[in-house]
């Protein structure tokens with residue numbers, strides 16, 4: 126069976142993590158990056174989780190798991206070191222809730238890939254649980270390759286995309302201009318800091334398309 130990869134928007138969504146150990150800490154770290162409203166249920170938590178509590182970045186219920194803890198959660202992670210407790214969490218959720226058991230991929234309806242972000246670029250690697258360690262290794266290799274030039278390049282591409290949407294009506298021409306921006310030349314001009322030259326070349330692409338001398342406000 127293949128999983129279906131998605132990018133979930135968690136902003137302000139209630140997320141409940143049962144357990145507050147090393148694995149819970151790792152999952153919470155990325156949930157906070159996504160601005161989820163994180164609630165932790167655990168008698169004990171790591172130092173780092175305590176720091177997040179002190180900084181009001183999450184809510185901690187210092188207690189053992191009870192089924193009522195997960196009734197109103199959008200997403201639930203069972204991350205205790207006790208298999209039996211994690212199974213009880215699985216029994217407490219309904220079929221419409223997102224559920225991850227850190228020790229039982231089969232009973233989870235989602236698993237977490239190894240991922241990193243470089244600006245608006247997200248690279249996520251999954252092995253469907255075959256080897257989380259390999260997923261991490263591949264992610265680390267890719268992180269070397271996709272340096273911060275990509276974040277800057279993506280900002281440029283985003284601005285161009287907005288401009289093209291406004292100014293080029295013909296869908297085929299739109300696609301053509303957007304495709305031209307993926308040429309190595311535009312990446313290299315970004316990498317070497319030749320921003321004026323890069324933006325000028327973009328505008329000339331637009332002018333070519335329109336056949337007249339338009340000038341952009343955003344990227345001129």
Ligand SMILES: C[C@@]1(CC(=O)O)c2cc3[nH]c(cc4nc(cc5[nH]c(cc(n2)[C@H]1CCC(=O)O)[C@@](C)(CC(=O)O)[C@@H]5CCC(=O)O)C(CC(=O)O)=C4CCC(=O)O)c(CCC(=O)O)c3CC(=O)O
Pocket residue numbers: 151152225226227228229230235236237238239240250251252253254255256257258259260261264
């Ligand atoms: C199925 C899945 C469910 C889930 O957690 O979503 C799952 C399950 C399990 N992991 C286990 C072990 C380890 N997990 C890691 C690391 C990560 N594990 C992550 C995800 C996933 N782990 C999901 C599948 C992802 C996929 O394959 O696509 C990452 C990618 C994401 C994250 O957790 O944020 C994160 C890397 C983060 C990063 O990039 O830094 C390491 C390495 C390390 O810690 O350095 C080890 C030790 C080495 C090893 O065992 O390989 C065990 C055995 C526990 C035991 O021994 O009892 C189970 C349980 C089982 O297999 O049944």
Ligand SMILES: NC(=O)C1=CN([C@@H]2O[C@H](COP(=O)(O)OP(=O)(O)OC[C@H]3O[C@@H](n4cnc5c(N)ncnc54)[C@H](O)[C@@H]3O)[C@@H](O)[C@H]2O)C=CC1
Pocket residue numbers: 143144145146147148149166167168169170171188189190204205206207210226227228257
């Ligand atoms: N999916 C993954 O990426 C990985 C999963 N694992 C699995 O994750 C499990 C947890 O690992 P760690 O975080 O290292 O363990 P840990 O021992 O550091 O933390 C366990 C946490 O569970 C809490 N807990 C125990 N009983 C509880 C209860 N009744 N209600 C609420 N919280 C309770 C403890 O207070 C503690 O905070 C391991 O047993 C292992 O099977 C391990 C490595 C990676």
